[in-house]
Amino acid sequence: LASFIQILKIHPNNKITMETILPQLKTDPVSFVGLIYVVAVTAIAILPRMPDDEPCSIGGKLSRGFRNLLMVIASIDIMRKIFVTHTPEVLDKAMVVTESSLISLLSLLMAFLVRVWMSERINFQGARQCGKGLMPWVYLIMTLSLSGNILASMFEDQRTINHYFWIIKKIAEALSFIPVDQTLQMLSKAMPAAPRSKRGSVLVQMVYVGEYYALLAHITDICCRLYIVFNIADGTKTAIHTEWTLSMNNHFAIFTRILCHSVFLNLLDETHHLNDYLPIIDKKSSDKEAGDSKHHGQDGKESAALVTTASS
DSSP states (O other), X not given: OHHHHHHHHHOTTOOOOHHHHOTHHHHOHHHHHHHHHHHHHHHHHHSOOOTTXXXXXXXXXXXXXXXXXXXXXXXXXXXXXXXXXXXXXXXXXHHHHHHHHHHHHHHHHHHHHHHHHHHHHOOOTTGGGTTGGGHHHHHXXXXXXXXXXXXXXXXXXXXXXXXXXXXXXXXXXXXXXXXXXXXHHHHHHTSOOOTTGGGOOHHHHHHHHXXXXXXXXXXXXXXXXXXXXXXXXXXXXXXXHHHHHHXXXXXXXXXXXXXXXXXXXXXXXXXXXXXXXXXXXXXXXXXXXXXXXXXXXXXXXXXXXXXXXXXX
16 A cells, blocks of 8 residues: 555656556566466465355355465565565565565464364374474474564675575475474374375375475575575676576465465365265265165065066
């Protein structure tokens, strides 16, 4: 809102063109593609509805908190990129810090929601306190993420120092892989025994693909930035191009991971609806089967009588 008001002040005739609002269409088309990808991932996560969801609501039962937080993250990302040239510097830095920290929190929220789902269906150790085991990770990851983001934005002009704080932020994002992995391992162990049951279901494997992609992107970013700093290559054209490439790769990796999480949670959410709906179907089907068996029983007696008459 503040960015939009500032645009109106810059343009008193209120002639706001696409070039004014989306300058990266001309200067940075790849960033604009990243914006479209964020919108697409958010739509895939939020638009699917359960049969009993309200049309104008955010939707979901188990996944409602995940959807709400993702909507906030996507809104911040979209606003920051649309009004990139007209946002005050302080506001832009605050939006970057908020978005990055909430993304780290989103992966922890996914792990918590999966544990909540398991606690309602599977009798495992610590089921009633499913979030207690995640709290140390929440404190550690959010502390590193907030401190790294805030300090990196404060020392943005001092590039060498900025790299060190950026690495702290990336370490926090990489660490978020561990609680998600632990949660998926718990879920895989609860699967029925099979020759290769440790690999988990197909959906669990899909989440793992997204997790490893994001983890590899974060580790690559950390290693490349350390190489740039220690080889005093910072500020060169090659170093700047490398940073930009890593940043875009991280962006796509993070939202691909979010896409996998959202698909997984939406499927678990559907089981909530099916568990409420299936007893009604089972009752109707059992009544129908009882009626059919009774009908077949009568037909069977009539057929037996006809066969006896014919044979006699």
